[in-house]
Amino acid sequence: MTVSAPDVDDVATKSSAALAAWLRAQMDATDVRIRCFERMRGGAIQDNWRLDVAVDGGPWQGEHAFVLRTDAPSQVSASLTRAQEFAVLRVAHDAGVLAPAPRFLCEDAHILGRMFFIMDRLPGVAAGHRLTREGALLPDAPALAHALGANLARIHALRPPLAGMPDAPRNPALETIAMYRRWLDAFDDTYPALELGLRWCERHAPANFEVTLIHRDYRTGNYLVDDGKLTGALDWEFAGFGDPREDLGWFTARCWRFAAPQHEAGGIAPLAPFLDGYASVAGRRFSAEDLAYWQVMAHLRWAIIALQQARRHRSEPSLELALTGWIVDELECEALRLIAETPA
């Protein structure tokens, strides 16, 4: 939760009429009534709004449950624009990836004051602290992990180029390391543990790799589970081309296991069913060494993003952002432990 900008609720009231008029045109409808338009809890980076509409006439006749996603006032480095995120969601959804169907994109900032897109609102629970704690939500956790692995492999089946997306890297690991160093260099302080991690990743960069579409935030907390089943992967703002193992490292990293660090697959299940699910679609299985390398990278990435969020607190005071800075030590510690445990 981020403390709302003062004008946010105002925006909702004033904008409802403009939004209804815009949707009426998009939907070729005679009337669109907005039943609900309110901010959802969640992302410190994007704003998600619950949007329920009743439509008269045209192909969308009836009731619809949507999510409207727009830029928050400040953005994090390397996130996609809403137009790019909409495009990648469309490609992924069309390829059979479980994800919300993207419906309408609005690049006209006059309607809501910012760009936004509208997608289907899928049912389910996303909260990581609940999914890793409340057994009743996961009647068959290995089956869910299998589905998550299979879904990730369907994302990785998409190859460059894709219209509107940044170019594919020539060497994903090395280019990622160079980017993280640029991010670190923008800070006032220096971080020896993160430097050690990046140097280690540079010296151990994989010689062989593929480049595919990757999600870059595929982890517990960013997918919905309804009645024990996966309904969709959320938060595509960091998607891009990279080494598919980056996503597996991120998903399995200890920092994303919430209340259940003993469950290597995102705090919900052992690793095996997740890797089995992945292999069932991809036809290949990544090794524990592959995952260890990208788990180191995952902790470095999250630590650097946490530092960026902590710095935002200086211009945009927020308890949540301020506390995010205090998880960096833990993330550094985990990266160093993984390095210490990996045979040289």
Add this chain to the structure above:
Amino acid sequence: MSDVADAADLLAIARGALLSRLVPALSGDHRYTALMIANAMAIAARESAQGGAATRREVERLRALTADIVPPDDPDADDVAALRRRVSAAIRDGRFDDAAHADPLLAALLDICVDRVAISNPKALRD
């Protein structure tokens, strides 16, 4: 013992009241915010109790790591930010790559991190 609660006592009693009297009455976002406040208060209390000593140990460790790359009369010898900067640059330049340097570096940085985690989130400490 002084008559009036000191800063640490005051922080502890305030946090206790927040957790025992307010949190049970709250739900949803309000409860979440109250728990974040309690966490911030706990970190601040540990930082004020242990932060100074942790930084002094970090200075010692970083100084030991850089002993052979800086002169003994270095004016920044006690400045933790300057030491971190120096170690960071040396790591990026590959000056700690060989095992003779890499192993003590990893061990020292792990010790420094563990000291910091004891302040930021002691529950995360393993072993």
